[in-house]
Amino acid sequence: MQNRTMRRRTALLAAAGATLSGPARACGPVQDLMPSFWAAYDALPPGNAVDRARALIAAYLQPNIDAYRAAGIARVDVAAWLPRFDPVAGTVRSLSQRLSDLWCARLAQFQRLLPDAEPDVPATAFVSFLWFDGRARSVQGRMALFLGLDMIVLLHGEEPGPLLDHERFHLYHHQVNPSLIMEGGDPLWLGIWKEGLAVHATALLNPGTPRVTAFMGDEMLASMDAAVLRRVAAELPTQLDATGLAERSRYLGYGYRGTIPARSGYVLGLAIVERAAQGRDLAALARIPAPEIAAIVRRELAAIAQG
Structure with missing residues (x-):
């Protein structure tokens, strides 16, 4: 049974590789909250985590609270989060700067394998305050994707391509199968x-x-x-x-x-x-x-x- 499964898996992977060579459609942009996050983060005052947390909440979290509610993020302890985020901030910044290109490249590959996939995917990039790396969630009757770049870096480093594939498939699954x-x-x-x-x-x-x-x-x-x-x-x-x-x-x-x-x-x-x-x-x-x-x-x- 195991040998048959491996042979079937190898055949499927080979077929996928051939399929991925076909043409792709354009991708829709990510709703990117990271520029506003970096503006607020870079302007944080020196000092203790509580003062910095209050400043970040006022300058970034409160103006973007609707996106966090849509993602299902409830209470966050920003003062406790900051010491965990500060050491990886540089890596998160690097990922956020190239996320749009990475996202479009992964979507192009996805559409070659599944041509009926919608090219316009509702996706939001932000820091999730360690709630999740990626989450597919129904928003106003449509599945949307939320990407927590802080958690992505902590769990997956700066190369999260497979995670993007995984989460994109969840959206496709719901797109083609309303019974879910x-x-x-x-x-x-x-x-x-x-x-x-x-x-x-x-x-x-x-x-x-x-x-x-x-x-x-x-x-x-x-x-x-x-x-x-x-x-x-x-x-x-x-x-x-x-x-x-x-x-x-x-x-x-x-x-x-x-x-x-x-x-x-x-x-x-x-x-x-x-x-x-x-x-x-x-x-x-x-x-x-x-x-x-x-x-x-x-x-x-x-x-x-x-x-």
């Missing part, structure tokens, strides 16, 4: 499928790269062994319909600390997607309706748990 919008939020089975399919898409968008690239540089996820995967798969069935933060954090949360690896649901999701692909290309996988996804996840989890 669920009242009350995503149940865990849907979150696992979404993340696994986004990892699969990232692998196709980066053909010839190591497995860790698809996991956005996370070596622990890329090297998770079959025994851990079986153990996590065995405990999941009773949790699959949960929509609460605790369950999502255990299987999908970056900051989870507990008895299983953080974001183990990403690895399980990829395993489920690869087992369920059965000749479907990426566009077809993205269009599987939610009720069928639920059945696939339950069936494949049971098979993985049994080894």
